[in-house]
Amino acid sequence: MNRADQDKYTEHILNSMQGSERARPRPDLFAKIENVILNDDRKIWVMKYWKLQVAAAILILVMNTTVLTVYNQNRELENINLSSANAYNHELISTFQIYE
Secondary structure: OOHHHHHHHHHHHHHOOOOOOOOOOOOOHHHHHHHHHHOOOOOOOOHHHHHHHHHHHHHHHHHHHHHHHHHHHHHHHHHHHHHHHHHOOOOOOOOOOOOO
């Protein structure tokens, strides 16, 4: 298609809507929409339940963090005690032959 034919085709398509009427909804459509909205049976979540769930989640996170911190501190203390015990692990008597 050359440019002139394309322009004619475009004009034909755009002019094809002339004289057409605007779409109109059915008369009972608004009443049906209102009926669906008013008869909605979905459960509504109250915000206090969401707040309670968030508070429980925060409490669990704080407890887990505390437990992990205490556990790591105890492991560090055990390692320090073991290393200090290893440092002083010299025998007082190397042999049991006291009188030589």
